[in-house]
Amino acid sequence: MSKRAADAVDEHAAALKAGERPVADAPPDEAGEFEDEFEDEFESEDEILEAGVDGRPDAEREAEEQQDAMDVDKQTFIPGRTKLAPGETLSPDPSTYDMLHTLSAPWPCLSFDIVRDNLGDNRKTYPATVYAVAGTQAEGGRDKDNELMVLKLSGLSRMERENETDSESDSDDDESGDPILEHKSIPLNSTTNRIRAHQTPPSSGDYSKPPQTITASMLENSQVLIHDVTAHLASFDTPGAVLPPSASKPLSTLRMHKSEGYALDWSPLQPLGKLLTGDNDGLIYVTTRTEGGGWVTDSRPFVGHTSSVEELQWSPNERNVFASASSDGSVKVWDVRSKSRKPAVDVKISNTDINVMSWSKQTFHLLATGADDGQWGVWDLRHWKPNAASPGSQLRPSPVASFDFHKEPITSIEWHPSDDSVVAVGSADNTLTLWDLAVELDDEESREAGMADVPPQLLFVHYMESVKELHWQAQMPGTIMATGSNGFGIFKTISV
Structure with missing residues (x-):
């Protein structure tokens, strides 16, 4: 076992055993929102949004709560696996x-999606800043209250440590x-x-200017709206900036889908903008931005899925290749140059929705x-070969890694942007988990660590109600932002 593996297991076991414990839920306040026990507030020029920053609870109270939990259940409490009592x-x-x-x-x-900024890469100092875009889900049929939100989160501070000296705090530029x-x-x-957000060179061709940031929003009414949010982002750093009404008008409204959809992805290899969209009818369309700034959708969809298209991903290194995942349990690989509009590779990987x-x-x-079904896995695409003897038939390869730790649907998954062994996974079981596929332990070592029921690759468990989507902040190593039923969370663990 590697030193990294041993360290990861020791930290992991300690985090689970001494980490998250059930505590009584706080009652909702008069506004219908749960109070933040740490009582931090955010203020905006446009409106005031309530927010909170988690800190260390009173040590004596924490010890008492942990002891109460252990008296009820002597075994390790595992978020997402151990059921919480009502309240x-x-x-x-x-x-x-x-x-x-x-x-x-x-x-x-x-x-939501994180927007790349010009503050530099590999940032490790505090306070931190994050830019993002998000789309809302207004309740009670109040569709007209929905909005595309352009966000700037600044002043994100480091967690305070007990017994930390002033010099240690200052060394991290914390404020x-x-x-x-x-x-x-x-x-x-x-x-x-x-x-999803995409950054493209300015239409003027002047590369001395900052990149243009555009977004594609796939709506419940089946439309896809493309907006230019460059001015909105710039206004955060321009005191007194006033945006004209025209800044909120979409660059284009795409109406080729006849049913709503959830699959959407920009090509990372097409600077001007090339967009994939998939709907609940199983149809996939490609929309391309022209040199003149217009948007053209290929009228012939890619067909092959027998149910809704749930996810689309462009290849990170081949500009004409993309993959699709569907509720029909299959993943298909396509070539946009194909005249047949049929998949090049068709793989059945699950009996439930992907x-x-x-x-x-x-x-x-x-x-x-x-x-x-809560399972997630990693696949080696080199083993996904077209079946020449029977074109169109589905392959059934084995994954290189597979985990059934989560018992509720997987709602989000994303590779670490710079470490190809680390994966973040969100689930409907109210947890966000971090995994290191480089960790290997045999059964005996797992039992000695006291974690026989937990995969050794599991590094960290973060509790968040109804996790919908997560993303790594690629310019801030180890930082993750996620959205759930109670809002947004942004965190960085000491284990990644």
């Missing part, structure tokens, strides 16, 4: 986080003070099922998928 929720163990913040939005968001959430709004007339998929940007032959 209980989980409190985070601050010692396992380097950063942890939560915030609430006007409405829940099913989807005390409340985080700030700034919010720009673009009205939408329907719930956003999926949103909800999510992620193509590794470091090791191009690895693909991760998550299913409705």
Whole structure:
């Protein structure tokens, strides 16, 4: 066993045993939102959104709560596997986080995306800043209240440590003070099922200017709206900036889908913009931005799935190749140059819906998928060969790794942007888990660690109600942002 493996298991066992424990849930306040026990607030120029920053609870109270939980259940408490009693929720163990913040939005968001900024790569100092876009899900049929939110989160501080000296705190450029959430709004007339951002050179061709940031929003009404949010992002750093009404108008409204959909992806290898969209009828369309700035959708869809298309991913290294995952239990690989519009490779990998998929940007032959039965796996695309003897038949290869730790549907999955062995997984069991596929232990070592029921590759478990989607912040190593039923969370663990 490697030193990394041993360290990961020791940290992992300690985190699970001494980490998250059930505690009584706080009652909702008069506004209908749960109070943040740490009582932090964010203020925006446009509106005030409530938010909170998790901190260390009183040590004596924490010890008492943990002892009460252990008196009820002498075994290790595993979030997502051990059922909470009515009225209980989980409190985070601050010692396992380097950063942890939560915030609430006007409405829940099913989807969001992190926007790359010009603040530099490999950022490790605090306070931190993150830019993002998100689409809302207004409740009670209030479609006209939906919006595309452009967000700037700044002043994101490092977790305070007990027994930390002032010099240690100063060395991390940490500053005390409340985080700030700034919010720009673009009205939408329907719930956003999926949103993705793409950065492209300015239409003027002047590369000295910052890149243009565009978004594609796949709506519940089956339309796909493309917006330019460059001005909204720039306005955060321009005091007194006022955006004209025209800034909120879409660049294009795509109406080729006859049913709603959730699958959406921009090509990373097409700078101007090449968009994949898939719907509940199993149809996949390709829309391309022209040199003149217009948008053209190929009228012939890619067909082959017998049920809804749940996820689409462009190849990270082949500009004409993409993969699709469907509720028919299959993953298909396509070539946009194909005149037949049929898949080049057709693989049946599950008897349940394949909800999510992620193509590794470091090791191009690895693909991760998550299913409705809670299983997720990693596949080696080099083993997915077309069946020449029987064109169109489905292959049934074996995964290179497979896990059934989660017992509820997998709702999000994403490879670490720079470490091809680390994967983040979100599940409907109210947990977000981090995995290191490089860790290997035999059964005897797992039993000695006291974690026989937990895969040794499991590094960390983060509790978050109804996790819908997660993304790594690629410019801040180890940082993850996620959206759930109670808003957004952004955190960085000490284990990744």
